[in-house]
Amino acid sequence: xxxxxxxxxLTVRYPEFAHAAVESISFFxxxxxxxxxIGPNGSGKTTLIKAILGLLPYVGDVEVYGKPVNKIYQQIxxxxxxxxxxxxxxxxxxEFIDLAIPKDEDKNKAKIEKALKxxxxxxLAHKKLSKLSGGQLQKILLAxxxxxxxxxxxxxEPETGVDVAGEQxxxxxxxxxxxxxxxxxxISSHELDVVYTYASQVVCMNRKILCVGKPQDVLDKDTFxxxxxxxxxxxxxxxx
Amino acid sequence: MQRAIxxxxxxxxxxxxxxxxxxxxxxxxxxxxxxxxxxxxxxxGLLLGLNPVLVAxxxxxxxxxxxxxxxxxxxxPTDSLLGFVLPFSMGLGVIILSIIPGYQPELISFLFGSVLxxxxxxIAVMVAFSLLAWTIIKRLGKKLISASFDxxxxxxxxxxxxxxxxxxxxxxxxxxxxxxKLIGIILVNALLVIPASTSRLFxxxxxxMFTLTPIIALFITIGGLIASYVLNIPSGPTMAVVSGxxxxxxxxxxxxx
Numbered sequence: 289x290x291x292x293x294x295x296x297x298l299t300v301r302y303p304e305f306a307h308a309a310v311e312s313i314s315f316f317x318x319x320x321x322x323x324x325x326i327g328p329n330g331s332g333k334t335t336l337i338k339a340i341l342g343l344l345p346y347v348g349d350v351e352v353y354g355k356p357v358n359k360i361y362q363q364i365x366x367x368x369x370x371x372x373x374x375x376x377x378x379x380x381x382x383e384f385i386d387l388a389i390p391k392d393e394d395k396n397k398a399k400i401e402k403a404l405k406x407x408x409x410x411x412l413a414h415k416k417l418s419k420l421s422g423g424q425l426q427k428i429l430l431a432x433x434x435x436x437x438x439x440x441x442x443x444x445e446p447e448t449g450v451d452v453a454g455e456q457x458x459x460x461x462x463x464x465x466x467x468x469x470x471x472x473x474x475i476s477s478h479e480l481d482v483v484y485t486y487a488s489q490v491v492c493m494n495r496k497i498l499c500v501g502k503p504q505d506v507l508d509k510d511t512f513x514x515x516x517x518x519x520x521x522x523x524x525x526x527x528x
Numbered sequence: 529m530q531r532a533i534x535x536x537x538x539x540x541x542x543x544x545x546x547x548x549x550x551x552x553x554x555x556x557x558x559x560x561x562x563x564x565x566x567x568x569x570x571x572x573g574l575l576l577g578l579n580p581v582l583v584a585x586x587x588x589x590x591x592x593x594x595x596x597x598x599x600x601x602x603x604x605p606t607d608s609l610l611g612f613v614l615p616f617s618m619g620l621g622v623i624i625l626s627i628i629p630g631y632q633p634e635l636i637s638f639l640f641g642s643v644l645x646x647x648x649x650x651i652a653v654m655v656a657f658s659l660l661a662w663t664i665i666k667r668l669g670k671k672l673i674s675a676s677f678d679x680x681x682x683x684x685x686x687x688x689x690x691x692x693x694x695x696x697x698x699x700x701x702x703x704x705x706x707x708x709k710l711i712g713i714i715l716v717n718a719l720l721v722i723p724a725s726t727s728r729l730f731x732x733x734x735x736x737m738f739t740l741t742p743i744i745a746l747f748i749t750i751g752g753l754i755a756s757y758v759l760n761i762p763s764g765p766t767m768a769v770v771s772g773x774x775x776x777x778x779x780x781x782x783x784x785x
Binding site: 338341342343361362364366368371373374376377378379380383384386387388389390392414416432 | 552554670671673674677678680681682683684685686687728731732733734735736737
């Protein structure tokens with residue numbers, strides 16, 4: 289199994305803060321697997337994802353399929369945590385997804401419709417983006433991430449705003465993509481069930497890496513206390 | 529009148545394409561600042577005995593190229609820098625004009641536009657530039673929209689956001705200077721911004737906005753020219769007033785629809 293993503297000693301600093309947002313992060317992700325990033329709010333998950341994508345300056349090395357990320361952008365799909373946009377912008381879901389396809393070609397229509405069908409959202413194609421509900425918008429963001437048939441998916445809390453049924457459909461689709469199309473996915477999530485059910489690797493972080501490995505092997509009460517603090521209450525989660 | 533109508537149609541189409549992108553990119557003030565800054569170019573042209581429109585075009589392009597550099601090195605937002613460019617260039621233009629001896633009849637036509645000033649040579653320039661602008665917009669339009677709507681994803685889609693912004697700003701600078709001939713430095717932004725803003729009130733898709741804006745721009749330009757001819761009033765200000773009335777009408781219709 290070859291590495292889809294390899295990160296070595298990655299550190300990101302924001303000029304306005306004295307300490308690093310993420311520090312000395314190193315791990316690798318095998319091709320065709322799901323890796324979950326977990327950690328409390330402000331632990332640097334979004335910063336890490338943005339650094340991997342080259343959207344933030346960093347120190348260290350990031351290689352995607354053995355190449356610098358900007359050489360392989362066309363094979364990356366990304367769903368941001370919060371998509372804030374100009375609500376008055378007159379754009380339909382279809383046009384929004386189309387913006388992610390660099391070339392204007394006849395086959396774009398089929399590509400967009402296929403991406404929408406995959407997430408069961410074809411009926412949203414001609415709806416104005418600003419008129420979509422939170423869950424519908426997440427679906428469209430996922431369709432955009434899938435439209436170029438990516439090899440690597442970076443999903444930053446993709447379940448935000450999605451109802452339980454939608455979440456199930458989403459993760460089932462993701463599992464299918466990983467198993468059938470050898471897509472590699474990196475997901476930041478607070479949903480422990482998702483981590484245990486779908487992820488083959490978990491990266492626990494709170495600005496620094498606290499654990500890396502199979503969820504069943506590395507996630508225990510001590511890790512969670514280290515991640516979330518001693519005040520953390522355990523409500524009889526089946527895995528703990 | 530024939531040349532004015534042909535010139536008006538060409539400028540309406542050109543400014544509507546660019547104006548749609550200007551409004552979508554929320555860079556209306558950029559157009560206004562460049563238009564006012566071009567006064568320095570006009571003044572320099574008159575002082576040196578060169579074609580004022582050509583010099584104004586070169587000056588506007590120069591400003592477009594300098595602005596990203598200033599932004600990068602000052603870390604200030606674009607509107608703050610435009611707030612410097614506009615008064616500086618306007619002031620410089622007026623000082624240069626004060627050096628030129630005698631009355632400058634061309635100055636008034638540049639400030640408020642003049643249909644009579646449009647010759648066949650101007651129309652040839654408009655046709656050539658419109659074709660060039662169309663080709664570039666056709667190639668880069670989607671990238672321009674992507675870069676302004678979601679810059680992060682534009683980057684992931686392989687778009688060089690900085691480069692595309694520079695290309696757009698140069699195109700916009702030339703469009704504005706061409707528009708100045710018809711409607712004037714002070715009013716050209718009306719033709720650039722108001723048709724697109726009016727269509728934005730009603731459009732539910734980009735396709736609708738790109739279709740509706742040229743129709744509104746043509747209506748404003750031809751309607752304004754006819755009104756100015758019939759009422760014997762200046763063409764530029766007439767078009768600006770017509771466009772303003774159409775926008776206000778659009779607001780009313782939107783409110784009650």
